[in-house]
Amino acid sequence: MSVGYEASVxxxxxxxxxxxxxxxxxxxxxxxxxxxVLLLVMFGEVVGGATDEPYIARLAPGxxxxxxxxxxxxxxxxxxxxxxxxxQGRLRTMPIARMSPLLGRIAGDVVKFVLVTVVTVAVGxxxxxxxxxxxxxxxxxxxxxLLFALIFLWLALVVALTAxxxxxxxxxxNAPVTxxxxxxxxxxxxxxxxxxxxxxxxxxxxxxxxxxxxxLSSGGPVLVPVLQTLAWVLGATLLLGPLALRLxxx
Amino acid sequence: MTxxxxxxxxxxxxAAQGSAxxxxxxxxxxxxxMLVVFGVFPVIFVFGFLLLFxxxxxxxxxDYAQFLPPAIVAQWMFTVANTSGAASAADRASGMLTRCxxxxxxxxxxxxxxxxSDAVWAVLAVVVISAxxxxxxxxxxxxxxxxxxxxxxxxxxxxxxxxxxxxxGLSSTDPEAVAATLNLPYLALIMLSTAFVPADxxxxxxxxxxxxxxxxxxxxxxxxxxxxxxxWGKVWPAVAWLAGLLVIFSWAAARAFRRAR
Numbered sequence: 001m002s003v004g005y006e007a008s009v010x011x012x013x014x015x016x017x018x019x020x021x022x023x024x025x026x027x028x029x030x031x032x033x034x035x036x037v038l039l040l041v042m043f044g045e046v047v048g049g050a051t052d053e054p055y056i057a058r059l060a061p062g063x064x065x066x067x068x069x070x071x072x073x074x075x076x077x078x079x080x081x082x083x084x085x086x087x088q089g090r091l092r093t094m095p096i097a098r099m100s101p102l103l104g105r106i107a108g109d110v111v112k113f114v115l116v117t118v119v120t121v122a123v124g125x126x127x128x129x130x131x132x133x134x135x136x137x138x139x140x141x142x143x144x145x146l147l148f149a150l151i152f153l154w155l156a157l158v159v160a161l162t163a164x165x166x167x168x169x170x171x172x173x174n175a176p177v178t179x180x181x182x183x184x185x186x187x188x189x190x191x192x193x194x195x196x197x198x199x200x201x202x203x204x205x206x207x208x209x210x211x212x213x214x215x216l217s218s219g220g221p222v223l224v225p226v227l228q229t230l231a232w233v234l235g236a237t238l239l240l241g242p243l244a245l246r247l248x249x250x
Numbered sequence: 251m252t253x254x255x256x257x258x259x260x261x262x263x264x265a266a267q268g269s270a271x272x273x274x275x276x277x278x279x280x281x282x283x284m285l286v287v288f289g290v291f292p293v294i295f296v297f298g299f300l301l302l303f304x305x306x307x308x309x310x311x312x313d314y315a316q317f318l319p320p321a322i323v324a325q326w327m328f329t330v331a332n333t334s335g336a337a338s339a340a341d342r343a344s345g346m347l348t349r350c351x352x353x354x355x356x357x358x359x360x361x362x363x364x365x366x367s368d369a370v371w372a373v374l375a376v377v378v379i380s381a382x383x384x385x386x387x388x389x390x391x392x393x394x395x396x397x398x399x400x401x402x403x404x405x406x407x408x409x410x411x412x413x414x415x416x417x418x419g420l421s422s423t424d425p426e427a428v429a430a431t432l433n434l435p436y437l438a439l440i441m442l443s444t445a446f447v448p449a450d451x452x453x454x455x456x457x458x459x460x461x462x463x464x465x466x467x468x469x470x471x472x473x474x475x476x477x478x479x480x481x482w483g484k485v486w487p488a489v490a491w492l493a494g495l496l497v498i499f500s501w502a503a504a505r506a507f508r509r510a511r
Contacts, residue, residue, distance in 0.1 A: 023427070023430065027430065030434075034434070034437060034438070038437070038438065038441040038442065039441075041442070041452060041453060041456060042441055042442075042446060042447050042451075042452070043447065044453070045451045045452070045453065046303070046306055046307070046310070046447055046451045047306060050306055050309070167283055168282065168283065171282075171283045171286050171287070172286075174286075175286060175290055175291055175294055178291075178294065178298075179294045179298055182294070182295075182298030182299065182301065182302055183298060183301060183302075187302060188302055188303070188306060192302070192303075192305050192306050193301060193302075193305065194301070194304070194305065197301055
């Protein structure tokens with residue numbers, strides 16, 4: 001059997017677990033929506049007043065990216081349970097490719113991200129967010145989100161494979177991901193940060209992907225931020241992918 | 251029914267048993283995760299929010315380094331209460347609660363033990379956040395009495411919230427579900443308050459809600475106690491709110507406690 005088939009079977013299993021758990025599903029969808037509405041109300045005037053664009057044009061792509069990055073916490077917890085609950089051990093005794101369980105986890109989560117993106121963008125539309133660059137750009141928007149998600153998925157797999165407990169995996173990811181959001185351009189423009197911090201803010205993967213998403217929705221440069229995002233994805237895949245595979249063999 | 255052994259009553263027994271249980275609660279949670287939650291996260295929040303909004307608010311004439319730490323303190327009092335609620339559910343699920351109630355132990359010791367350990371976490375959080383804030387430029391400008399008031403008010407806020415989360419925690423046996431349930435009101439209450447943004451920066455129709463939210467009232471009292479001119483006029487509404495809420499939440503917690511057996 002091919003790796004593709006094996007991975008899709010496992011992806012289906014992971015996805016069904018997600019769709020059939022009202023709590024997981026509810027958390028995945030309500031979390032971004034609550035953040036979107038609350039942050040818009042909180043920061044709309046302060047930040048929106050300091051720039052000429054409507055705040056929702058910045059916030060909606062930012063919340064999509066943060067939700068995707070943040071959901072790696074759930075991925076890590078779920079994968080940790082698979083590793084220590086015996087499911088991975090069971091798979092290892094079967095004649096399937098070593099890569100399939102990892103790919104299955106990633107593929108299942110990608111579907112979840114599409115769902116989160118569509119719901120967040122839909123509610124963003126009600127609040128004034130618009131795709132002003134046409135249909136192709138909107139499709140590109142989704143593709144950038146999915147590419148970006150890979151960075152955090154690889155990270156989640158590595159953390160899940162090394163953490164001693166599910167709580168430890170969750171707390172190891174929680175703080176860095178939240179910090180990444182705060183020091184990115186997802187909430188405020190680059191010019192609001194002090195000068196010394198700006199290079200760091202600019203290099204943050206959330207900022208790179210955010211610039212690409214804003215370019216693909218409201219307008220602005222697209223090529224350079226997309227290439228920067230790609231560089232992050234490639235770097236994470238080349239570094240963390242083999243590491244995850246090696247850890248999963250232990 | 252166990253025969254009375256003489257260890258169930260009296261203030262001495264209550265204190266000894268309460269502190270024994272408090273010690274157990276503290277040891278149980280003294281792990282790497284709590285170190286991250288109480289040692290790393292507050293630092294990230296203080297500096298992260300300062301980076302984010304320091305400049306934007308400076309343009310509006312607001313010293314964000316002085317404005318922010320009391321809000322982070324309030325945020326952490328929520329964290330103390332929420333983890334306590336989950337711990338109550340865990341104690342009920344694991345049989346710890348039943349065990350305590352079947353022993354010749356003062357009933358109230360269970361409650362006292364929980365409150366005492368939460369108070370320790372709350373004080374710890376206040377110290378860590380104030381120290382981090384100090385590095386960022388935050389100062390207690392109102393003298394020693396005001397500092398004491400600040401700490402007491404923060405701990406009182408944490409314990410009032412704990413009464414509410416205990417009521418939720420004791421009606422469940424699933425700590426994860428409790429944590430998830432408590433997360434939502436926590437996010438809404440802290441974000442829809444004057445914690446991170448002053449009331450006049452909210453949309454006009456929402457301003458009264460923000461201004462009169464008990465969370466805002468407590469945070470404004472904390473800010474007043476840290477300022478050059480601590481004012482009783484800002485503090486007493488917070489005390490009144492907490493006293494009122496404590497009555498309601500304690501009643502709910504006591505009810506959940508009776509039913510949890």
